[in-house]
Amino acid sequence: xxxxxxxxxxxxxxxxxxxxxxxxxxxxxxxxxxxxxxxxxxxxxxxxxxxxxxxxxxxxxxxxxxxxxxxxxxxxxxxxxxxxxxxxxxxxxxxxxxxxxxxxxxxxxxxxxxxxxxxxxxxxxxxxxxxxxxxxxxxxxxxxxxxxxxxxxxxxxxxxxxxxxxxxxxxxxxxxxxxxxxxxxxxxxxxxxxxxxxxxxxxxxxxxxxxxxxxxxxxxxxxxxxxxxxxxxxxxxxxxxxxxxxxxxxxxxxxxxxxxxxxxxxxxxxxxxxxxxxxxxxxxxxxxxxxxxxxxxxxxxxxxxxxxxxxxxxxxxxxxxxxxxxxxxxxxxxxxxxxxxxxxxxxxxxxxxxxxxxxxxxxxxxxxxxxxxxxxxxxxxxxxxxxxxxxxxxxxxxxxxxxxxxxxxxxxxxxxxxxxxxxxxxxxxxxxxxxxxxxxxxxxxxxxxxxxxxxxxxxxxxxxxxxxxxxxxxxxxxxxxxxxxxxxxxxxxxx
Numbered sequence: 213x214x215x216x217x218x219x220x221x222x223x224x225x226x227x228x229x230x231x232x233x234x235x236x237x238x239x240x241x242x243x244x245x246x247x248x249x250x251x252x253x254x255x256x257x258x259x260x261x262x263x264x265x266x267x268x269x270x271x272x273x274x275x276x277x278x279x280x281x282x283x284x285x286x287x288x289x290x291x292x293x294x295x296x297x298x299x300x301x302x303x304x305x306x307x308x309x310x311x312x313x314x315x316x317x318x319x320x321x322x323x324x325x326x327x328x329x330x331x332x333x334x335x336x337x338x339x340x341x342x343x344x345x346x347x348x349x350x351x352x353x354x355x356x357x358x359x360x361x362x363x364x365x366x367x368x369x370x371x372x373x374x375x376x377x378x379x380x381x382x383x384x385x386x387x388x389x390x391x392x393x394x395x396x397x398x399x400x401x402x403x404x405x406x407x408x409x410x411x412x413x414x415x416x417x418x419x420x421x422x423x424x425x426x427x428x429x430x431x432x433x434x435x436x437x438x439x440x441x442x443x444x445x446x447x448x449x450x451x452x453x454x455x456x457x458x459x460x461x462x463x464x465x466x467x468x469x470x471x472x473x474x475x476x477x478x479x480x481x482x483x484x485x486x487x488x489x490x491x492x493x494x495x496x497x498x499x500x501x502x503x504x505x506x507x508x509x510x511x512x513x514x515x516x517x518x519x520x521x522x523x524x525x526x527x528x529x530x531x532x533x534x535x536x537x538x539x540x541x542x543x544x545x546x547x548x549x550x551x552x553x554x555x556x557x558x559x560x561x562x563x564x565x566x567x568x569x570x571x572x573x574x575x576x577x578x579x580x581x582x583x584x585x586x587x588x589x590x591x592x593x594x595x596x597x598x599x600x601x602x603x604x605x606x607x608x609x610x611x612x613x614x615x616x617x618x619x620x621x622x623x624x625x626x627x628x629x630x631x632x633x634x635x636x637x638x639x640x641x642x643x644x645x646x647x648x649x650x651x652x653x654x655x656x657x658x659x660x661x662x663x664x665x666x667x668x669x670x671x672x673x674x675x676x677x678x679x680x681x682x683x684x685x686x687x688x689x690x691x692x693x694x695x696x697x698x699x700x701x702x703x704x705x706x707x
Contacts, residue, residue, distance in 0.1 A: 213262065213314055213334070215253045216305045218405070219246050219321030220268030220293040225433040228684050234270045236321035237277060238431065239687050241444045242694030245431060246274070248324045250282060253317065256330040260284040264309065265321075266301040268293025298405045299397035306391055316387050320378040320405050324440055325428030329379060332421050339386035339418045341409060343374030346424035350375045351406045355420045360413050363406045374420055377428050378405045380412075381421075389415040437683065438700065445697035447653065447672050449705055454485040454647035456517075456640055458656035459500060460492060461679020462702075466606030469507040470678050472703015477509055479706060487643050489517040491598035491633035491661060493539065493569040493613065496520070496546055517640065519597035519633035523567065524550045526595070526630065534562050536585055538578050538616060539569035560585055565593040568620070568628070570603070570613040579619060586624040594626055598633025600661060604679060635664035644669065655702060657681050663695060672696040 219236035226235050236246040243251075246265065253263060261284040267274035268290040278285050288308050290301045302318065317333065329342055341360055343353050352373045354362040363376055382390055393411040397403045412418060429440035455477075457463060463473045477486055488500060488511065497516040504511055524547065527535070534555045537544055548554050557563050558581040566585050571578065585592055601614035621627055632638050634656075643652070653672040656662025657679025666673030675681060675695035686698060699705065 213256075213258050213317065214264070214309075214311055215258050215262065215317035215319065216264045216266065216302065217246065217249050217319050217321050218266050218298055218301050219274060220266050220290045220301050221296065221322065222269035222293060223322070223432060226431070226437070229434075229437065229687055230269075232270075233273050234267065234321075235431065236267075237270075237273065238437065239689075239691075239694065240324045240429075240431070240437075240440050241446065242689065242691035244277070245324050246277070246321055247281070249319055249321065250285070252325065252327050252330045255327045256334050258317070261286075262314075264288060264305050266290055266305050268301070295401040297398065297401055297403040299394040299400070299403040299408055302390065302408065303394040303398040306394065311387055315384070316380075316382045316390075318380040318382070318390070320430075322432050323378055323428065323430050324444065325377065325379070325423075326426060328426045329377065329423050329428055332423060332426065333379065333381040336381055336419065336421050337383075339383055339416055340381045340421045341418055342377040342379040342423045342428075343420050344377060344423050344426075344428070345374045347375040348373075350430060351378075352376070353409075353420065358419050360409070360418045360420055362413070363409050374422065376406065376409070377423060378409075378430070380409070380418075386412070386416050386418070434683075438698075438704075441698040442704065445695075447674060447697035451651060452484070452653045452672065453651040454487070454643065454653070455480075456487045456489050456643055456652060456654045457702075458634075458654075458658070458662050458679075459488055459490040461604050461657035462655055462662075462676050463488070463504070463509070464507065465604060465679065467503075468606060470701050470703075472701035472706070473676070473678070474507055474509060476702040476705055481510070485647055486511065487515050487517055487640070489634070489639060491519060491570075491600050491613070492603060493519055493543060493597040493633075494572045494603075496542065517643070519639060520546065520569075522632040522638045522641070523547075523595065523597055526632070527551060527554075527565075527567075530565075530593075532564050532593075535565045535567050536563050536581060537567045537569070538571045538574065538582055539567070540571055540573040543569055543571075558585060560588040563589070563592065565595055567595045567597075568613060568616055569597040570600075571616065574616065579616070582620055583623045586620065586626045590626075593630075594628045596628035596631045596633075598661075599628075599631050600633070600658075602680075609680075634658075634661035635668055637665065637668045639665070640669065653696070659685065659689070659693075663693070666696075667693070674699065674702070676701050 237244040264286045600612040602609040603612040649671040654666040655674040678701040
């Protein structure tokens with residue numbers, strides 16, 4: 213068997229994901245759409261050298277990708293990809309090699325599916341097209357007596373409808389018919405795969421292979437992409453007993469609750485364990501508890517985790533009694549109460565450690581004292597609650613603790629010896645002890661804190677797009693860094 217994958221289109225509905233690369237290289241579950249299809253064909257026994265990819269938009273990027281990963285695959289360029297003519301792409305591909313001796317698969321590079329779809333087509337001995345009778349919408353095929361008789365955006369006439377996955381399997385007779393169809397249509401514009409299939413079923417009999425229950429998705433818009441992310445995500449709600457949820461950008465933005473997240477937490481409040489975690493050390497755990505309560509989310513301070521808790525435990529374990537603290541007055545009072553006998557000093561001869569928190573009352577004098585301490589005592593322990601550069605607010609991003617650390621590094625060359633907040637697993641050691649990591653999910657809107665902490669812990673990571681991270685940024689990750697699941701917000705787990 214041989215196969216042709218059409219990956220030539222420039223689909224503006226996928227902007228900005230395909231601004232700098234073709235849509236076929238957009239990643240689902242960390243794997244490009246094109247790679248998903250290639251793996252499916254290889255798994256079904258199609259040799260790499262029997263695969264042909266047609267590219268056009270960002271052709272050189274596809275060329276580099278295949279040369280690096282699948283050098284034996286034949287690549288055909290459709291320079292006229294802007295005409296949006298699938299028939300021309302197929303016509304060019306069919307002219308580059310001999311396809312008459314064996315059967316042929318044809319698929320759209322805008323789709324993703326698991327291996328069972330191709331395997332189902334392999335088992336068919338006739339010309340066949342994959343269609344899902346369990347779905348609605350999209351390009352629907354009219355099926356009569358098991359054969360496809362028409363395909364269109366909205367078929368409502370009598371017959372059994374099935375949504376097309378745009379994957380064909382053709383025998384020698386079907387291949388000859390396809391060659392005639394695409395040769396006739398090759399000079400036109402805006403010839404979709406649906407039009408090709410419509411022409412084909414008028415010439416030869418094409419049966420339906422029902423793929424209802426098989427996981428697949430067409431990715432032709434941003435909404436389609438979000439649907440594919442959920443369908444192919446590795447997260448299972450039924451296997452997850454504990455959620456460690458970021459606050460800013462995940463449960464709320466400023467004082468505005470993210471309704472989907474609130475609904476999800478409320479729905480499962482008595483079925484799952486919920487811990488709320490934030491790097492923000494300008495406030496106390498009790499402050500966040502009260503804020504959540506105002507949003508009708510009931511919890512206690514023990515289930516609200518900030519880096520102050522592991523910081524205090526560390527200071528106790530190392531018997532630190534004289535430190536210099538960059539933190540606002542509320543945090544200073546809290547630390548003093550937690551550590552009776554603590555003395556705050558900027559005296560280089562007495563100071564045992566520098567501690568930097570998110571100081572919303574920062575002054576130049578404080579920065580100056582901290583810089584002098586680090587320079588006069590190069591071995592002075594340097595502790596920081598977290599390294600976030602910015603903090604999201606309703607009005608925009610504002611400087612966070614990481615900016616303070618950056619100033620000190622630029623001044624002294626010193627970086628913190630210990631950082632207690634995300635992505636350090638120190639922050640959630642207590643939760644891991646109670647719940648374990650196998651059935652835990654960390655939920656957040658930042659790849660470099662929430663996502664990295666999940667990898668450090670070894671648990672699932674649900675990335676929400678309600679805060680800082682964009683889908684485009686996620687697409688730049690490698691397969692081993694990709695979130696377990698991507699959703700707009702936690703409310704999507706309710707559907």
